[in-house]
Amino acid sequence: MRAVIRPVRRLASGMRDAAAGASFRTKLFISYFALVSFIILLLGFAYYQISARNMLANVSESLGDVILNHNLQLDETLRDIRDKSEVLPIDEELYQTFAALDPENNESLLRADRRITQILFRYFGGDDNIYSVFILTPDYAFGSAARMFVPPEGFFSSGLREAAAVADGDLVWVPTYRFADVMDEPRLTDLEFEYDRLASAVKQLNLTYIDERGIFHTLPDHRDKPVLMVNLTVDFFSRLFEEYAGSSGFRRLSYGIAAPDGTVVASSEPEAAGRPETPPWLAEALAQKRGMLRFDRGGSEMLVRYDTMASTGWLSWIEIPVQDALLGLGALKGYTFLFLAVMLSVSAVLAYLMSFLVTKPLVRIKQAIRTVERGRFDARIPEGGRDEFGRVIRLFNQMNERIAALIEENYAARLREKEAELMALNLQLNPHFLYNTLTTLYWIALENGQQEMARVMLNLSDMLQTTTRNKREMWTLRTDLDWLEKYAYIMSVRFEDLFTMDVDVAEELLDMDVPKLFLQPFVENAIIHGFAEMDGGGVIRIRGRREGEAAVFTVEDNGRGFTPERLARMASGEGQSTGMANVGKRIRLLYGPPYGVAIESDEGRGTRIVIRLALKRAPRVDPSPAETPVASTGAAAMEAAGERRGQLL
Structure with missing residues (x-):
């Protein structure tokens, strides 16, 4: 054993040494040629089995296509x-026919039979695959009896x-059954007739009708509900299989x-x-x-080979011996040796061409990388081909373009940062000017006995300071409601007590974070549009x-509401005010698709x-300063401003 292992180890070591000193193109040529040779030898032993498997798979696929x-x-x-049977229970004419039917009157039964036969023909008459259709009651079988008769009692x-x-x-x-057995007709048991074996679809008809006034009608409870029976013969199900078998x-x-x-x-x-089948x-x-x-x-x-029918859940199958499926395999044996000889003769040529084509793009990429190492990011490789190497070349060119763009953007970003700092310093002057101006107006109103005007100034100052001192997109619900109440007061003064606002929010929600001013656009819409035609x-x-892991807020008004047409446009994203639409978009962006705004309105009665x-939102880094409690910021500012009144005036 050692005498055999040692020469093999020496050969393997020699091949490794030779491969280590060879170029990549040579390695690729040797690898490809060895792989092809191995495949050729393997095919010599396995080609018959593979062909047999493929032929069997083709037969199986063909049978699957037939099924x-x-x-x-x-x-x-x-x-x-099925679709026609779903429409039948709401057919007005069918309902009226059964509603007027007198089961004790033969003339009434005959008139109903003619009308119902016409209705069934209108629904099912154009389908030649259907053998017969009936609607049955305990007293009568309605439908054409030209082909068959169904005893109602049976x-x-x-x-x-x-x-x-x-x-x-x-x-x-209902799968295939013997008509005589199911209908309890012993007289027909020993006879042969066309509908001896049937497959049927049955449906209890819960007849309903909605009249022009919108009133919903059903048959009286004491009346037996009619049953639809659609019959198909066995030949209908096996016709296609018989054609394929032939x-x-x-x-x-x-x-x-x-x-x-x-x-x-x-x-x-x-x-x-019609009998149980128990194949293994x-x-x-x-x-x-x-x-x-x-x-x-x-x-x-x-x-x-088998498949299940989607409409009924029935299983269709075709069964053949494997030996019959492989009858054409003998013709393939003669091509095996020819195939092996051709593959051996062309493998060397293909190995050389493949190694050359594979290594050519690598050489170009290698040269371009050396150019980039010297700092030339404008180097580009000519693009060609849609294979992996072509994609690598395109990605390399895109990388160089992106690096150059990032270098330029880095300098531009620093310049914009400086400009933003200067702009922020300028903007800080404006709120102070507005605060001082509102403070001056506040004290002028007090000195002149204008208490309501002074309160308006006070609320406006609070609102201004709240919005300017909170730079984040979120703040607490308590802050939002405080801001909204001040806004509602100013609007009520503006519109001379046109409306009142009632706020009822659960205490546990007051400290949750909400989008800034998410309620204000809906309150404003109610005041400006909802109460536009009201005097008070x-x-x-x-x-x-x-509600669970969500907070649900409602804003209701008793204004004029929206017309159905406008409400439909708003549901599709059209016709909304900019503020209302923005709130919906902000909520979906902040919390995701399950959250947002829904609008309900009844014209002349108001809008809801x-x-x-969401009660909690995934945290994110916000560079803005922390939120400052502002419930009494405006009042404190006014008092502080009062102490400096002499200086301001």
Whole structure:
């Protein structure tokens, strides 16, 4: 053993040494040639199995396409039946017919039968796949009896009626059954007739009608609810499978459709329809709904492909022996040796070309990197190709452009920073000038006995200082409500007591952070637009409550409200005031899509705004100064200004 291992180790060591001294292009050539040679040798042993697997996969895919096409066509018809059955219970003419029906009067039954037959033809008459359609009551089977007759008493004592009652208005598909057995007709048991085996859809019709006045009508409770019965023959379900079986060339192909409980709906063995089917793979196929299985049956390996119908949940399948699927494999053997010889002859040429094409872009990238090392960020590599190397070249060029831009932006940012500092110093002068001016006006109003004017000045000063001293986008709800009350007072003075404002907010919410002035645009809209045609009596109610992890605020007014057209435009993002729209956008940006603003309005009665905020928001760094409590800032400023009044005046 050692005598064998030592030469192998020497060979491997020699190959490593040779590879270490070779160029990347040589290494790539050797690697590619060795890989191709290995694949060629492997294909010599495995090509037959791979071909067999591919052929079996192709057959399986072909069978899957047949089943899929079969199910799609069936689903289209069955969905059409379902859609029409959903509209039928609200058909006005059908409701009126049953409402006027006298079950004890034969003439009434005949008139109703003619009208109902016409209604059923209008809904289902254009579909040739449907065998027959009836609407049944305990007294009568309404519908065309040209093809078949359904005894009402037999139907209402059958499992079909029970399935419709349990579904309570939903369409139920009943797999293939024997008509004589289900309808309890022993006279038909030994006879052969066209509708001996049927598959049916049944639906209890909860007939309703809404008249022109909007009144909702239903049939009296003492009346038995009619049941829709749509019948399909077994031939309808197996027709496509029969066509494929005749054209596929497979001698031992079988097919079928089974319900989830194992009942056979249709099968290549006609006598199996309506009976339980228990192949060894059925339970697994029903659980998986779609796929392929291979199993052994009597020493013969079988392939089954299956898929589930979306409309009914029934499973369709095709089953063939694996041996039949591989009949065409023998023709592939002759191509195996030719394929191996061609691959060996061209592998060396491909290895050389591949190594050259791969290493050429790397050489250009290497040269460009050396240029960048010398500080030349304007170096660019000619772009070409859409492969990975082309993408690397484009990213390299973009990187150089970005580096040059960042260098330039760094200098520009420093200049803008200096300009911003100068602008901030200039802006600090304006609030002081406004405070001093409002203080002067406040004391002039007091000296002249203008108490209300003085209070307006005081509130305005508080509002100004609150907004200028708080630079952040958030502050406490307590601060926001204090600011809003001062604003409402000023507006009430301006509009001569046109309205009153009532605020009721849970104490636990007062210290939560909220977006600045998020309530003001809605209060302003109520005053300016809601009370525009009123002389007095306006009321604005603000409520705030906690609901789970959210705080819900409402702003209600008894103004003129919005028209339905304008409310629809506002719901779609149009027609809102800039302030109201901005509040909604700010809330969604701050808290996410689940939060925001909803508008409810009743023209002539008022408007209700619902605002949802999260109780907590993810923290973020804010360079603005910390929020300053401002509940009494304006008053303190006025008093302090009073002490300096002589200096200001």
